[in-house]
Amino acid sequence: MRRQLKVLQGRQPFLGQVKTKASVRTVELPDVVAAALTAHMGERCEPVEVDDDTDRRRPQRRGARLLFRSVNDEPMNAAMFSRIWTTARAGVGLPPRWGIHGLRxxxxxxxIHAGASVKTVQLALGHSTPTVTLDTYVHEWRDVIDRTRLVVDGALGRRETAATRAGSPA
Incomplete structure (x- = not known):
């Protein structure tokens, strides 16, 4: 994504620059998500007129194919999205205070639970450094520590301890 729809109080939604340089990236979509988005875009493929302030020196008004629009085909603002999200969230049984950021x-x-590395998760989420990813998600890699210990045990040969001799699990 090279631009995003921004919504500021007192102004109609407009296209602007993404939050950070790391925000400009390719996000790998699972086939099921790509198919759903393709179908969604096929249903609503007409461009919507919006201000484009991506180049602040030359703002323009142009047509843009927006992924999400209001029921009136207007650019989506936060209040509109909140109502839609509330309905969708309840429909799939997510807790009431679970926000859209929860999907991220x-x-x-x-x-992480499928075995992705810190670097893979960093790139997928657009974090500026692996440290940002670890600061947020290090608690999710607990099983990796267990796997690491097992790998080293296997490489070095499991050493018998007093606990394993007594029949306790190691």
């Missing part, structure tokens, strides 16, 4: 955390934890 869900995505990250799915990657």
């Amino acid at each position: 955390h869900y995505y990250a934890t799915v990657l």
Whole structure:
């Protein structure tokens, strides 16, 4: 994504620059998500007129294909999205205080629990450094510590301890 729809109080939604340089990235979509987005975009493919302030020196008004729009085909603002999200969230049984940002955390934890490295998660989420990723998600890599210990045990040969001789699990 090279631009994003921004919503500021007192102004109509407009296209602007993304939050950080790391925000400009390719996000790998699972086939099921890509198919759903393709179908969604096919249903609503007409561009919507919006201000484009991506180049602040030359703002312009132009048509843009927006992924999400209001029921009146206008650019989506936060209040509109909140109403839609509340309905969708309740429909799939998520807790009442679970916000849209929770989907980002869900995505990250799915990657981590499937064995993704810190670097992979960093790039997928657009974090500026692996440290940012670790500061947020280090608690999700607990099983990696267990796997690491098992790998080293296997490489070095499991050493019998008093606990294993007594029949306790190691």
